[in-house]
Amino acid sequence: MFFTTTHKRINFLFVVIFIFIVAIIAKVFYIQVFQYKKLNTLAENLWSRNLPVTADRGRILDRNGNVLATNITTTSLVLIPNQIEDKERVSKDIAEILGVSYEAIYEHASKRSSIERVHPEGRGLSYEVAEKINNLNYDGVYLLKESKRHYPYDTVLSHTLGYVGIDNQGLSGIELKYDKELTGTNGAIKYFSDGKGNRLKLNEVYDEPISGLDVSLTIDIDIQLAIENELDNVVSKYNPDGALIIAMDPNNAEILGMASRPTFNSNEYQLATEEVINRNLPIWMTYEPGSTFKIITLASSLEEKTINLFEDRYYDGGGITVEGARIKCWKAGGHGDESFLQVVENSCNPGFVVMGQKLGKERLFKYIDNFGFGKKTGVDLNGESTGIMFDLDKVGPVELATTSFGQGISVTPIQQVTGVSAAINGGILYKPYIVKRLLEPETKATILENTKQEVRRVISEETSSLVRHTLESVVANGTGKNAYIENFRVGGKTGTAQKVNNGKYMVGNYIVSFIGFMPADNPQIVLYVAIDNPKGITQYGGTVSAPIAKNILKEAAGILNIPESKDAMPREYTWLDTKYNLLPDVTGMSKEEAVKTLKGYKIETNGDGDKVIYQEPEANTYVADGGIVRLMLNN
Amino acid sequence: MKRKCFDLLLFFCIIAISIFGIVMIYSASYIWADYKFHNPYKYVISQGIFFIVSLVIMVIVSKIDYKLYKDKANLILLVCFLLLILVLIPGIGTVRNGSRSWFGIGGLGVQPSEFSKIGLIIYVSKYLSTNEKNIKYIIKGVLPLFLVIGVFFFLIMLEPDFGQAFVIVVTLVAIIFISGVNFSFFVKIGLCALLGIVGLIIAAPYRMARIISYLNPWVDPLGSGFQIIQSLYAIGPGGILGQGFLKSRQKHFYLPEPQTDFIFSIISEEFGFLGVLIVTSLFVFIFIRCVKISKRATNSFGKYLAFGLGFGILIQACINLMVVVGLIPVTG
Numbered sequence: 001m002f003f004t005t006t007h008k009r010i011n012f013l014f015v016v017i018f019i020f021i022v023a024i025i026a027k028v029f030y031i032q033v034f035q036y037k038k039l040n041t042l043a044e045n046l047w048s049r050n051l052p053v054t055a056d057r058g059r060i061l062d063r064n065g066n067v068l069a070t071n072i073t074t075t076s077l078v079l080i081p082n083q084i085e086d087k088e089r090v091s092k093d094i095a096e097i098l099g100v101s102y103e104a105i106y107e108h109a110s111k112r113s114s115i116e117r118v119h120p121e122g123r124g125l126s127y128e129v130a131e132k133i134n135n136l137n138y139d140g141v142y143l144l145k146e147s148k149r150h151y152p153y154d155t156v157l158s159h160t161l162g163y164v165g166i167d168n169q170g171l172s173g174i175e176l177k178y179d180k181e182l183t184g185t186n187g188a189i190k191y192f193s194d195g196k197g198n199r200l201k202l203n204e205v206y207d208e209p210i211s212g213l214d215v216s217l218t219i220d221i222d223i224q225l226a227i228e229n230e231l232d233n234v235v236s237k238y239n240p241d242g243a244l245i246i247a248m249d250p251n252n253a254e255i256l257g258m259a260s261r262p263t264f265n266s267n268e269y270q271l272a273t274e275e276v277i278n279r280n281l282p283i284w285m286t287y288e289p290g291s292t293f294k295i296i297t298l299a300s301s302l303e304e305k306t307i308n309l310f311e312d313r314y315y316d317g318g319g320i321t322v323e324g325a326r327i328k329c330w331k332a333g334g335h336g337d338e339s340f341l342q343v344v345e346n347s348c349n350p351g352f353v354v355m356g357q358k359l360g361k362e363r364l365f366k367y368i369d370n371f372g373f374g375k376k377t378g379v380d381l382n383g384e385s386t387g388i389m390f391d392l393d394k395v396g397p398v399e400l401a402t403t404s405f406g407q408g409i410s411v412t413p414i415q416q417v418t419g420v421s422a423a424i425n426g427g428i429l430y431k432p433y434i435v436k437r438l439l440e441p442e443t444k445a446t447i448l449e450n451t452k453q454e455v456r457r458v459i460s461e462e463t464s465s466l467v468r469h470t471l472e473s474v475v476a477n478g479t480g481k482n483a484y485i486e487n488f489r490v491g492g493k494t495g496t497a498q499k500v501n502n503g504k505y506m507v508g509n510y511i512v513s514f515i516g517f518m519p520a521d522n523p524q525i526v527l528y529v530a531i532d533n534p535k536g537i538t539q540y541g542g543t544v545s546a547p548i549a550k551n552i553l554k555e556a557a558g559i560l561n562i563p564e565s566k567d568a569m570p571r572e573y574t575w576l577d578t579k580y581n582l583l584p585d586v587t588g589m590s591k592e593e594a595v596k597t598l599k600g601y602k603i604e605t606n607g608d609g610d611k612v613i614y615q616e617p618e619a620n621t622y623v624a625d626g627g628i629v630r631l632m633l634n635n
Numbered sequence: 636m637k638r639k640c641f642d643l644l645l646f647f648c649i650i651a652i653s654i655f656g657i658v659m660i661y662s663a664s665y666i667w668a669d670y671k672f673h674n675p676y677k678y679v680i681s682q683g684i685f686f687i688v689s690l691v692i693m694v695i696v697s698k699i700d701y702k703l704y705k706d707k708a709n710l711i712l713l714v715c716f717l718l719l720i721l722v723l724i725p726g727i728g729t730v731r732n733g734s735r736s737w738f739g740i741g742g743l744g745v746q747p748s749e750f751s752k753i754g755l756i757i758y759v760s761k762y763l764s765t766n767e768k769n770i771k772y773i774i775k776g777v778l779p780l781f782l783v784i785g786v787f788f789f790l791i792m793l794e795p796d797f798g799q800a801f802v803i804v805v806t807l808v809a810i811i812f813i814s815g816v817n818f819s820f821f822v823k824i825g826l827c828a829l830l831g832i833v834g835l836i837i838a839a840p841y842r843m844a845r846i847i848s849y850l851n852p853w854v855d856p857l858g859s860g861f862q863i864i865q866s867l868y869a870i871g872p873g874g875i876l877g878q879g880f881l882k883s884r885q886k887h888f889y890l891p892e893p894q895t896d897f898i899f900s901i902i903s904e905e906f907g908f909l910g911v912l913i914v915t916s917l918f919v920f921i922f923i924r925c926v927k928i929s930k931r932a933t934n935s936f937g938k939y940l941a942f943g944l945g946f947g948i949l950i951q952a953c954i955n956l957m958v959v960v961g962l963i964p965v966t967g
Contacts (some may be wrong), residue, residue, distance in 0.1 A: 039871025195888030
């Protein structure tokens with residue numbers, strides 16, 4: 001054919017073009033199918049911008065759900081420089097509202113970043129300020145909701161709660177220790193932006209922030225408030241160098257309350273020195289415990305049966321000589337002949353030296369170790385100290401003697417409370433803890449629960465029971481009298497510890513303490529009070545610390561629903577003390593009869609008639625001489 | 636070939652692809668048009684006017700016997716030549732995107748190089764059909780033709796518009812190729828070009844690296860690779876079915892000139908692989924019809940003309956699409 005060549009060549013070029021087209025289609029298929037994921041991710045990154053939405057930090061609650069640390073919503077300013085058209089005007093107006101320099105805001109507004117946080121000038125804005133900025137209605141100026149930490153009780157429990165920085169990061173206390181759990185996951189408003197940085201009106205995604213977990217403590221806010229209140233009184237009354245109180249449930253070593261002075265306000269931590277903030281005295285401070293430590297010597301001796309409290313006797317002539325060193329009793333002239341029960345009641349140092357000698361250093365130090373002294377208790381708080389023990393090889397007769405009555409060694413308050421709890425709870429040492437559970441904030445579901453953790457059995461139930469009895473008699477008859485509460489069974493021990501300065505004991509400068517528990521037959525609370533160098537009062541634990549402990553224990557009885565008891569050890573009276581008598585039952589008697597029976601009491605009557613139908617207080621409660629008894633009369 | 640034999644299939648294909656083009660120009664351009672001219676319909680209105688004018692011209696042209704073009708080929712080429720000279724004169728020709736290649740008429744613009752393409756196709760078709768005996772001889776037949784083509788190539792390169800000049804030359808060479816010029820001639824041209832390239836690479840091996848880096852835009856994502864990467868960001872996320880009509884994101888100031896060179900990227904983004912298949916199928920179909928017409932033509936001028944016009948459209952489309960999908964580098 002005439003056109004054969006032409007037609008062949010047309011077909012050839014058609015095939016060439018067709019191959020081109022197929023190559024293009026194949027390449028598009030490759031891009032859209034095989035490279036889809038990669039390109040889509042890259043492109044999403046190019047298009048999308050994130051406006052961060054901060055997650056709420058978990059709250060801190062007490063054991064009953066009272067809020068100790070929470071969040072209040074504030075607003076903070078964020079600029080998207082690309083979207084601001086007139087940077088000068090926007091900067092001027094914002095600087096005016098915030099009351100800061102124009103230059104500072106202009107610098108933020110002209111940063112080459114996609115999202116600029118106006119930090120610190122634009123953080124934590126009040127509603128009024130935020131409203132004003134919002135009313136400007138400028139493009140590229142955003143207000144983001146932010147949460148700010150708030151501690152409704154201000155100074156209460158501040159050492160333990162700690163505080164957070166401006167970005168809500170935990171910096172001390174529980175806030176630091178449980179920072180990971182408390183911190184939520186920030187969310188974002190993800191929007192798409194065009195090539196010039198303007199917001200597009202399509203496909204906005206709200207990435208919801210996940211709130212942090214609530215932390216529920218073992219603290220009981222009412223007990224805590226009682227403690228804080230007493231500490232405030234102590235400070236105003238005695239102006240001590242320091243003061244601390246811990247309350248613990250001895251049956252599981254949960255901390256019910258703890259506080260110390262000097263203190264600070266978690267909301268205004270900037271005003272306090274780092275020293276004050278970081279020293280959580282109940283776990284940080286170490287000092288020679290003094291006589292409260294005698295409980296450990298007592299419990300060890302009873303367990304080893306090296307003394308019989310009631311039958312073994314000791315003659316205290318005012319001191320004892322150990323390896324040529326004279327150890328004096330605090331009572332000039334000594335206590336004379338006494339049973340070992342009285343040795344404890346009188347807190348007689350020479351008597352305790354003898355107790356220590358009977359045990360021997362191996363056994364005494366084994367028990368000290370078993371009661372948890374000389375190492376951290378492992379409480380879930382930062383900043384715990386270890387304390388200082390004698391190296392067993394270096395313990396001679398003098399060291400053994402002083403350790404027996406709590407001098408020469410150095411311990412922390414938390415060690416004492418935990419150790420004494422073990423001595424009186426039936427003999428088991430538990431690991432103390434302050435975080436009870438972690439809760440999911442919406443559903444309140446428990447994510448993690450701490451339960452009591454037994455470290456070891458230290459003494460037997462029977463020994464522990466005997467320790468309780470002995471310490472109850474210390475309060476009823478001995479040095480702890482000032483902690484005696486009518487109709488409640490209180491046990492305890494005072495302490496007046498000498499402080500060491502430059503290797504020497506200081507004169508007239510003591511840490512006066514009291515450790516008590518209640519009720520003595522079935523302890524629900526152990527309370528430790530220590531006051532460092534109180535001024536203007538005789539520095540004895542019995543005179544300063546015991547009355548404080550008494551006030552708190554009285555309140556704790558109501559808070560913990562500890563019932564009154566008729567079986568309390570009767571108190572031994574000195575001429576200083578008011579005498580308490582058991583009130584007889586006068587209901588059913590005639591008025592005249594009742595008045596005769598209640599001789600020595602002040603009587604107030606109520607109602608007409610001649611027959612007593614009701615009396616207050618009830619029969620068989622202790623009432624002081626000259627106390628008021630109200631009678632309800634009827635016919 | 637019968638007079639007034641109107642290829643309906645070709646007609647509908649072209650109408651379909653034109654209307655789709657108008658719609659996509661709207662989708663691709665309204666953001667830019669609104670930003671630059673405060674009128675989102677700016678580009679789509681021009682394109683609509685062109686479409687209507689083109690329809691009118693098409694009706695007129697379809698009434699004219701194509702043999703008339705053969706008679707007037709020299710005159711047509713002369714007019715094109717003058718227009719190409721005129722456009723280079725500042726004040727008459729306007730500059731767009733760095734090339735003085737436009738006549739502004741109101742808000743619209745026309746490129747004389749486009750007319751030259753048609754004029755040259757007519758001229759070359761005529762030349763080849765009237766010199767069938769001479770074209771076997773390189774010096775007597777082909778060389779004069781190449782001289783004419785060379786002059787036009789030179790004029791268009793003065794604007795400069797390399798892309799357009801390249802398309803025209805390739806189209807004309809394709810027409811010369813089908814006219815039956817010795818295959819060895821093309822093989823020699825091809826070999827020379829290949830040897831030249833190989834020689835250059837051997838002389839300086841870094842050129843190879845440069846070619847490879849042109850093909851891999853990620854090497855320089857903010858420079859030479861920028862446009863291709865932006866194009867890939869449009870095509871890739873389109874996936875099989877696309878983001879949906881008007882839902883392109885890359886047209887929001889990411890992809891430069893989305894309504895012109897890179898409109899195919901926006902089509903891929905909004906209609907996905909399916910849209911790409913439809914558009915390329917339409918092009919192939921148009922070419923098939925042109926080839927068919929060419930083969931049915933009873934005289935060589937008609938054959939060359941029909942094939943040349945179809946090939947011109949296709950080669951231009953192919954080069955554009957290959958650039959957009961990253962098969963060949965952006966500049967040349």
